[in-house]
Amino acid sequence: MDSMRGCKRLGSCFVPSRRLLLNEKLRITHRHQSLGFTLVELLVVILIIAILLALLLPAVQATREAARRAQCSDHLKQVGLAILLFHDNYRHLPPIRLPCHHGTLFTELWPFLEQGSVDQQWDPKLAYHFQPDVNIRAQVPVYYCPTRRGAGGSREGYNLSAAPCDARRRVPHRAGALGDYAGVVGDSDIPWDYIDRKPMPVGPIIGSLAKPPCGGSDPNYLFNGYKSHTRLRSILDGTSNTVFVGEKHIPIGTFGMTSGLDCSIYNADNLQIVGRFAGPGFPLAYGPKTPTNYIFGSWHPNICQFVFGDGGVRPITVSIDTTILGYLANRHDGFAIPSNAY
Template structure:
């Protein structure tokens, strides 16, 4: 009399069914996991903006005004001025923001000279959006533009420069009439340091931008006025997101967030994955540079 042992394990068909079920579960769970991760990244991005907003107001409490968007072309931007208020006092103290010579002996602009290179290349998490995984955000980039070497680290957060182009004038540059720059917002240019002459400044003819803005000057109220937003860090020889450079420290509201209208810049690379842009050449004019607020968040721009 023979006895059959009980069958153990799966048949091939049963195994295939189990694999199919596991595959379906993974397909259902993966988007949920990705959505949860993006929600966490977006929450971190919002928290970064809150920290920067608090830093701006703390700067105002100490100095009586908000920081300038930039200090001339090459002497530092609002990123530098708020460092003591985001627990980066040592970096701020190491920054040299004065001097008349725009280039150092090694051929780099002064904010990338030896004295400032360490600060310019610091990775500060408060200035980076975790949803933007651009290589420029994680590693310093060395690029050569116009025979000048740039060694820099990029950032995601920018200040509101209003609804006019950078340097937009009410008269052509060749006009003998004194030119007026439409500032449009608290954060623009306070002029170049160590040039102790009355306005108009010689840095850009006809520009008088030395008056900084405090809360009292924001007549719509601070709760109705946008201070900060974000941009996508571009790749290659593209200065969008390069916030040590004065022009890239802000966004303009000429167009909406994540606009399909290309940005306009004299340092941009209109190749994917970069945001759309139109390359400009020439100096300041009425059709000058502007940058839209942009992000990689599925739900829009913070």
């Protein structure tokens, strides 16, 4: 009643009807309901995006790994080409390590991998331990598999050795560049890489004889050249049937460590740093967590890549029969293995 008296005094007054009040209440309720549906829809959209990302991530990772694997294959191809150029120049294959432990396959390939300036400063008559830092720390990108690591930045325990290759050598440790590849010495570690023993190793990349022979254990012993015992014509099984260099296995968590046989690839103190065996007793590693440290193996899923004597790079499944693997690592066993066997 008071409101009506007030309306009379003012001369006019709007009194909402019950229907108008009901409509306004419905409008407000509908607005709140619309906001509620919007939040639900937003959550649904977020969920859909999350599912799509979860589906897309493995595809992105697979694409990246495919690119890294292709780059690794290219690195091996360059190493294989360097070996062939070395053979063209010297008429023999490079040794896995030089006499008296003064160099390795990977120091011999420098001139053929656009590392001539590093090669010119390396004195082949001196042991690794007495070479300039610029040599032993020289990072060559093609010596690394990008799935595992790279040459960018030099630090111990990643791409510089953090421990000596052979504790029996009474010389101070000097950190040197690492690498992810190794030469194929043969299908068995009997004999080792010493080619002055009979029978000689059966792989394509084996040791060499000093001229004159090494004398004693002096780490600074000088020698005047060496003699290699393998040439392309020594590969009687055919270069397309014989593996020359492959990805060496380095157990996860052992970068730069002696326990992972991951010392400098320019240091010839330990054969298994730069050369590996493949065959019965020497299978391919199944993955980064395989504890064995003296075999071939990669961080690519299910395969390990090798460059053959003809310069071609082919993946070999990690489950390959070790007898067949041994045939591929032997240069003259009389077995020609078709590619569909591995």
